[in-house]
Amino acid sequence: MPRERLALGLDSSTQSLSAIVIDIDTAEKCFEHSLDYRADARLNQFGIGEDYILPPSEEGEAEQPPLMYLASLDAMFTDMREAGVALEHIVAINTSGQQHGHVYLNSDAETLLAQLANPQNSEETTPDLQTLLKDAFAYPNAPIWMTANTVAQTDAVRNGVGGKAEMINLSGSDAPLRFTGTVVRRVGEQFPEHYAATAKVQLISSFIPAVLTGNANVPIDYGNGCGMSLMNYRSKTWDPALLGATAHGLSGGVEALQSKLPVLERPDAIVGNLAAYYIKKYGFDGRCAVIAGSGDNPQAKVPVAGDLLSLGTSFVNMVSTDGDTLDPEGFANAMYDGINRPFMFGCRTNGAMVWDAVRNNYGLAKEEYAPAEAALKQTASGQFMTFWQPKTESFPVSGAFDLIRSDAQPTLAEDYTGIIETSLAALYVYSAVFTKQTQAPLFVTGGATDSPEIMRRVAGIWNRPTLPVEKGGAALGATVAGVKALHDANNESFDIEAFSASVLKRGEPIQPNPEDVAAYHGEGKYLERFREKYEQITAEHPV
Numbered sequence: 207m208p209r210e211r212l213a214l215g216l217d218s219s220t221q222s223l224s225a226i227v228i229d230i231d232t233a234e235k236c237f238e239h240s241l242d243y244r245a246d247a248r249l250n251q252f253g254i255g256e257d258y259i260l261p262p263s264e265e266g267e268a269e270q271p272p273l274m275y276l277a278s279l280d281a282m283f284t285d286m287r288e289a290g291v292a293l294e295h296i297v298a299i300n301t302s303g304q305q306h307g308h309v310y311l312n313s314d315a316e317t318l319l320a321q322l323a324n325p326q327n328s329e330e331t332t333p334d335l336q337t338l339l340k341d342a343f344a345y346p347n348a349p350i351w352m353t354a355n356t357v358a359q360t361d362a363v364r365n366g367v368g369g370k371a372e373m374i375n376l377s378g379s380d381a382p383l384r385f386t387g388t389v390v391r392r393v394g395e396q397f398p399e400h401y402a403a404t405a406k407v408q409l410i411s412s413f414i415p416a417v418l419t420g421n422a423n424v425p426i427d428y429g430n431g432c433g434m435s436l437m438n439y440r441s442k443t444w445d446p447a448l449l450g451a452t453a454h455g456l457s458g459g460v461e462a463l464q465s466k467l468p469v470l471e472r473p474d475a476i477v478g479n480l481a482a483y484y485i486k487k488y489g490f491d492g493r494c495a496v497i498a499g500s501g502d503n504p505q506a507k508v509p510v511a512g513d514l515l516s517l518g519t520s521f522v523n524m525v526s527t528d529g530d531t532l533d534p535e536g537f538a539n540a541m542y543d544g545i546n547r548p549f550m551f552g553c554r555t556n557g558a559m560v561w562d563a564v565r566n567n568y569g570l571a572k573e574e575y576a577p578a579e580a581a582l583k584q585t586a587s588g589q590f591m592t593f594w595q596p597k598t599e600s601f602p603v604s605g606a607f608d609l610i611r612s613d614a615q616p617t618l619a620e621d622y623t624g625i626i627e628t629s630l631a632a633l634y635v636y637s638a639v640f641t642k643q644t645q646a647p648l649f650v651t652g653g654a655t656d657s658p659e660i661m662r663r664v665a666g667i668w669n670r671p672t673l674p675v676e677k678g679g680a681a682l683g684a685t686v687a688g689v690k691a692l693h694d695a696n697n698e699s700f701d702i703e704a705f706s707a708s709v710l711k712r713g714e715p716i717q718p719n720p721e722d723v724a725a726y727h728g729e730g731k732y733l734e735r736f737r738e739k740y741e742q743i744t745a746e747h748p749v
Contacts, residue, residue, distance in 0.1 A: 215685030233708035266355030269347035300688030302680035303411030305501030310345035322420035366451025378439030378540025419478035425471035429504035508683035517652035581619035582659035588725030588732035592624030604744035666722025674713035
């Protein structure tokens with residue numbers, strides 16, 4: 207009887223470590239588990255608050271303890287073994303990490319990590335990962351994607367390469383505050399002793415493979431490398447101009463910064479085998495391959511080859527591209543997914559939470575959808591506009607503002623339809639510059655896929671079929687990418703689309719209604735009127 211082959215995907219996110227195990231040969235999900243850093247008694251001892259970060263020393267600082275990531279790995283593998291997962295049958299592990307988050311490894315890290323490949327203790331006395339690696343960090347914490355105290359550094363890097371247009375041309379993005387390179391620059395300026403002691407900077411997505419293989423020098427992948435403001439997007443190499451602008455004025459200059467960066471590699475490359483620590487302590491097989499991994503956004507994109515619209519608390523639009531198309535406004539970010547396919551990533555902060563807030567204004571509970579759905583059904587498309595940004599917006603960049611409506615005494619139907627259509631219109635209008643006109647399906651995920659009326663409006667605004675897909679997430683995408691990596695390494699054929707459709711179920715396509723298309727794009731000119739009104743409002747509410 208053939209040996210069972212399992213693939214494991216790990217997602218080290220802001221709030222948890224999640225794991226998914228898939229049977230490679232049957233495409234069946236065998237195990238799914240998540241460990242919340244605040245709820246799990248083994249992980250809630252590291253000092254993070256309700257927002258899952260350490261108490262900041264200043265506005266905009268957002269850091270987590272790297273030891274928490276190490277403890278979560280031991281806890282997850284313990285739970286998997288106790289749940290009866292056949293760890294010895296796992297042949298590939300791939301990872302996802304919260305994008306832009308990173309750790310600073312010191313010169314001892316290489317030796318400390320290497321000891322994982324040669325554990326000296328008996329199983330009963332094998333120390334845990336946080337004990338073995340506690341002295342591996344040059345800077346004690348891991349800055350994460352919530353970082354917002356780098357305005358001076360992003361300005362310096364952007365200006366250092368010649369301005370916004372050149373920044374986008376080189377890196378694919380306009381130096382967002384959270385991107386790794388400018389955070390490294392800030393650490394170098396504020397804590398020069400920690401920066402000087404740093405031997406390697408690893409992203410969270412590459413730090414986990416480093417810990418799994420016992421190799422401090424594992425590569426950083428192209429997909430997450432895009433989120434650093436250090437990599438040339440098209441050539442997939444560390445860019446001299448970006449490095450020079452980031453390192454300007456720092457100790458050791460550009461040569462020191464480049465020495466701290468691992469080499470770049472495909473996200474689906476195999477970077478080693480699982481270290482002996484895990485074989486001895488948990489019963490894994492030593493032949494288990496470890497994949498380079500990528501960020502959470504690149505991995506979430508993997509199971510969908512086309513354009514993917516995620517309608518969650520915030521809205522995310524992932525648009526497949528040719529690898530050369532960028533957003534000249536800099537609202538969206540150019541990336542590669544977890545199997546190296548180029549795409550643009552735009553995230554609208556004010557998402558479904560605003561839809562919930564509008565329903566709540568009419569006395570509807572958060573999960574009370576039926577009256578709102580009925581109101582949508584009785585309301586023609588393209589008639590109303592309601593605007594509301596409770597939070598500062600990133601797509602497009604604009605300030606927060608209170609609810610704005612055209613009618614002083616609106617109804618639920620007018621307000622709810624209006625907020626849904628303006629939210630979707632913002633995504634569509636500001637993605638148009640990098641979106642190819644096509645009749646290929648637009649994949650849509652999130653709770654809104656349960657609403658036929660919302661999905662109808664998505665189809666009309668995008669003027670293409672929409673295809674609902676169940677929520678997958680970064681751990682699932684990492685698992686799928688890991689399966690592909692294993693097949694590639696063995697020179698085996700692999701239909702990733704068929705495999706993805708098996709593990710991530712699709713619904714029936716929804717065709718655009720001609721009347722809706724006319725209202726949005728034709729004689730109704732809703733999208734044109736929306737842009738004019740929205741830009742008038744946002745001009746009055748700058749960041």
